[in-house]
Amino acid sequence: MTLLTHDRYCDEIVRQVAGLGAVVTSGADLSATVPTCPDWTLEDLVRHVGRALRWTGLIVGTRAEEDVPVDRAPGAAGPAARGDAAALDAWLAESGEVVVGALREAGPDAHAWSWAGIDTAGFWARRMTHELVVHGADAALAAGLPRRAVAPDAIDEWLEIVRFVQRVLPDAAANELRAPGSSLHLHATDTPAELNAEWFIELPDDGITWSRGHEKATVALRGPLTDVLLAFYGRLSPDAPGLEVLGDRELLELWLEKATFG
Numbered sequence: 001m002t003l004l005t006h007d008r009y010c011d012e013i014v015r016q017v018a019g020l021g022a023v024v025t026s027g028a029d030l031s032a033t034v035p036t037c038p039d040w041t042l043e044d045l046v047r048h049v050g051r052a053l054r055w056t057g058l059i060v061g062t063r064a065e066e067d068v069p070v071d072r073a074p075g076a077a078g079p080a081a082r083g084d085a086a087a088l089d090a091w092l093a094e095s096g097e098v099v100v101g102a103l104r105e106a107g108p109d110a111h112a113w114s115w116a117g118i119d120t121a122g123f124w125a126r127r128m129t130h131e132l133v134v135h136g137a138d139a140a141l142a143a144g145l146p147r148r149a150v151a152p153d154a155i156d157e158w159l160e161i162v163r164f165v166q167r168v169l170p171d172a173a174a175n176e177l178r179a180p181g182s183s184l185h186l187h188a189t190d191t192p193a194e195l196n197a198e199w200f201i202e203l204p205d206d207g208i209t210w211s212r213g214h215e216k217a218t219v220a221l222r223g224p225l226t227d228v229l230l231a232f233y234g235r236l237s238p239d240a241p242g243l244e245v246l247g248d249r250e251l252l253e254l255w256l257e258k259a260t261f262g
Contacts, residue, residue, distance in 0.1 A: 004153055006108035009125035010100050012151075013053075016132035017096030020049065020139055024089045028143035031083070035141055036235040042142045046088055047078045049135050053095040056128055060121045061102035064113040099128060116164055130154045137230055147226050152197045154229050155186065159201065159210050162259045166207040173258040179203040182251055185217035186232065188225035197225055219247035234259070 004012070023042075024030070030043040037045060054073040058064070070076055075094065079087040106112065108122030116123060133154050137147045165174045180203070188197035200215040201208060221228055223243035230236035231243055234256045238245050245252060 003126065004151065006122055006125055009129045010103050012129045013096060013100050013125070013132060016129065016136050017092060020046065020132065020136045021089045021092050023139045023143050023145060024085050024092065026143060026145065030085060030088070032142050034138050036138045042139060043082060043088065045135060045139055046092055049132065050078055050092045050095040051076045052131060053099040053128060056124050057098035057102040060099070060106050060110070060112045060124055063111050066113050067115070126157060130157050134233055134235065137226070137235060147230070152188070152191070152195055152225065155199060155232060158233060159208065161261065163208050165261060173260055176258045177203050177208060177255060178205050180205055183217035184252065184255060185215060185220040186228055187214070187220060187222040188228050189222055190224040217247065219245065219249060219251045221245055221252060
């Protein structure tokens with residue numbers, strides 16, 4: 001697995017923030033329910049993302065040694081009035097500037113506490129990139145707009161998070177993903193061969209493992225990269241147009257139910 005460079009992650013945060021802002025100012029109903037996050041409206045989702053960006057900017061900018069309450073991040077509360085697309089967009093854009101400024105100033109190796117035990121600014125650059133990728137897709141779905149393409153690194157990061165949860169949270173649902181001899185294969189059908197956008201995932205007793213490449217598995221999920229990612233995150237139905245499930249569907253459904261942060 002090859003990570004993107006720190007600057008590339010920062011550039012991608014800028015791009016993804018702009019894309020989410022475009023949804024906000026598209027005329028979409030900010031009070032609409034987000035289908036993939038039904039407890040949130042579109043405005044709730046955008047405020048969640050903005051708070052996460054400002055919280056991360058504070059952690060990285062102060063080189064935090066421990067967790068910091070999100071309400072300590074300047075401006076985390078967002079615009080006072082709800083339903084104001086222009087104010088929400090401006091606040092989101094400023095949130096992006098806060099975190100990207102902190103990340104670029106720090107560089108990838110600077111110390112910054114994280115919940116994953118990888119206490120570097122580089123961890124946060126990657127995490128915020130994919131936080132934006134997935135929530136940007138959530139917002140686009142809520143607004144009925146096209147979803148943006150993503151890099152294979154988003155799937156790599158999600159697999160790392162699931163493995164981390166298995167190792168440190170013994171009561172988490174992800175610990176039920178232990179089925180020796182069972183495996184999943186993800187196959188992105190719209191990427192060049194050099195990206196190697198295929199994954200072979202095994203579920204041994206000591207936690208999930210994976211490698212890049214084409215191998216026969218218990219169940220396979222095939223389709224465009226963006227849709228494979230969103231389905232693997234549980235954001236899109238495996239039955240969505242363009243996706244194909246081959247093999248033991250129950251194993252894929254078990255993954256979708258249990259692969260969570262906790």
